Amino acid sequence: MNHPPKQLNSADLDWIAFQYVTDGLSESAAADFEATLRHDQSAREALASAVEMTQAVTMIESVADRGAACRSEHTVGRRHGDVWLAPVAWLTVAALACMTFVVLWQPGRFVPSSGSSPGGHPVAARDGAGFDSGELASLWVSTSEFLVTAELVERELFDVAADEEFLGPGGELHDSAEADVDRLEAPSWMMAALTLPSDPNAQE
Amino acid sequence: MTADNQARIDPAIIEALLADHGAELQRFLIGVLRDPQLAGDALQNALVKMVERGHTAQEETRKAWLFRVAYNEALLLRRRQATGNNVLQRIARTAITEAAPADESVLRDEVVERVREALDQLPPDQRTMVRMRIYEQKTFKVIAEELQIPLGTALSRMRAALGQLRARLTEPE
Numbered sequence: 006m007n008h009p010p011k012q013l014n015s016a017d018l019d020w021i022a023f024q025y026v027t028d029g030l031s032e033s034a035a036a037d038f039e040a041t042l043r044h045d046q047s048a049r050e051a052l053a054s055a056v057e058m059t060q061a062v063t064m065i066e067s068v069a070d071r072g073a074a075c076r077s078e079h080t081v082g083r084r085h086g087d088v089w090l091a092p093v094a095w096l097t098v099a100a101l102a103c104m105t106f107v108v109l110w111q112p113g114r115f116v117p118s119s120g121s122s123p124g125g126h127p128v129a130a131r132d133g134a135g136f137d138s139g140e141l142a143s144l145w146v147s148t149s150e151f152l153v154t155a156e157l158v159e160r161e162l163f164d165v166a167a168d169e170e171f172l173g174p175g176g177e178l179h180d181s182a183e184a185d186v187d188r189l190e191a192p193s194w195m196m197a198a199l200t201l202p203s204d205p206n207a208q209e
Numbered sequence: 210m211t212a213d214n215q216a217r218i219d220p221a222i223i224e225a226l227l228a229d230h231g232a233e234l235q236r237f238l239i240g241v242l243r244d245p246q247l248a249g250d251a252l253q254n255a256l257v258k259m260v261e262r263g264h265t266a267q268e269e270t271r272k273a274w275l276f277r278v279a280y281n282e283a284l285l286l287r288r289r290q291a292t293g294n295n296v297l298q299r300i301a302r303t304a305i306t307e308a309a310p311a312d313e314s315v316l317r318d319e320v321v322e323r324v325r326e327a328l329d330q331l332p333p334d335q336r337t338m339v340r341m342r343i344y345e346q347k348t349f350k351v352i353a354e355e356l357q358i359p360l361g362t363a364l365s366r367m368r369a370a371l372g373q374l375r376a377r378l379t380e381p382e
Binding site for chain 1: 233234236239240241272273276277280316320321324325328342344348349368371374
């Protein structure tokens with residue numbers, strides 16, 4: 006049996022209409038509300054508004070969910086997409102190594118010249134084209150560090166955990182990574198340059 | 210021309226009524242029937258009644274008259290059709306799949322935008338409540354258990370959120 010419809014204020018109507026739309030009313034309360042709908046235009050409008058709001062919220066949350074899912078897929082995709090960076094990193098390293106090689110082997114850089122300082126070390130002569138052995142060694146150390154760092158970059162692209170293995174919290178190389186630097190063997194061309202005799206005339 | 214034809218309502222009046230209140234009427238019918246297709250049928254039947262007997266309605270009550278006739282048509286249809294229980298799913302489906310042109314859509318863009326703004330302004334606990342109740346379709350009992358709050362708190366949060374959303378929807382632009 007339906008109860009006689011009560012006069013409801015706007016907030017009550019909105020609440021009951023929402024409950025009705027979301028199936029939150031008991032059977033008797035729903036029947037009461039439907040009785041109200043027969044004669045009360047404001048109740049009908051409240052019901053229409055509750056449907057509108059429910060649809061809008063559903064749409065907004067659905068779009069937000071899909072957006073979150075897309076962002077998640079994009080992040081995963083970018084992770085896999087980073088693999089192409091590995092060959093690029095190695096190509097860069099190779100190009101830098103070639104440039105270093107060419108620069109260091111420019112004619113007259115290590116070859117003793119007649120213009121060298123009398124009695125001085127030909128390689129150590131700072132005539133604008135040469136390097137002393139200290140500089141050369143320093144160059145090699147920095148290049149080898151760069152090579153190791155490049156290798157770390159490649160490892161990082163495939164395994165994030167490599168960061169913890171090789172880099173400290175501040176991004177500095179761990180001891181193990183520095184050991185990697187030491188493991189790199191100095192090339193023969195550099196050793197040859199470093200072991201040049203101090204007196205250019207002694208070679209002749 | 211018969212007397213019956215002479216008594217019929219001017220089609221332009223029906224057109225204007227539909228333009229002003231058609232979407233609202235459709236939402237109302239979806240709320241009653243929980244099915245957009247049935248709501249469309251009820252709307253059609255109500256319009257036929259409007260054409261036949263709309264002239265009996267006073268101008269100031271035409272909207273209410275149309276809603277009342279549509280409601281009666283909806284109840285008739287509901288009696289004929291068995292409607293399932295999953296109310297929210299069907300209403301939600303209406304919201305998501307009704308990619309009708311803007312003038313035909315039940316859900317207006319500006320309403321969605323207003324609700325979005327209102328949702329953003331809700332306190333987090335109320336926002337969570339709205340999402341869990343409407344989008345995730347959880348009962349207040351389940352929500353109260355999951356959030357470890359009394360059932361009364363869950364209800365009052367939802368009611369407060371609803372009040373704010375409603376206020377945002379009804380405030381003038």
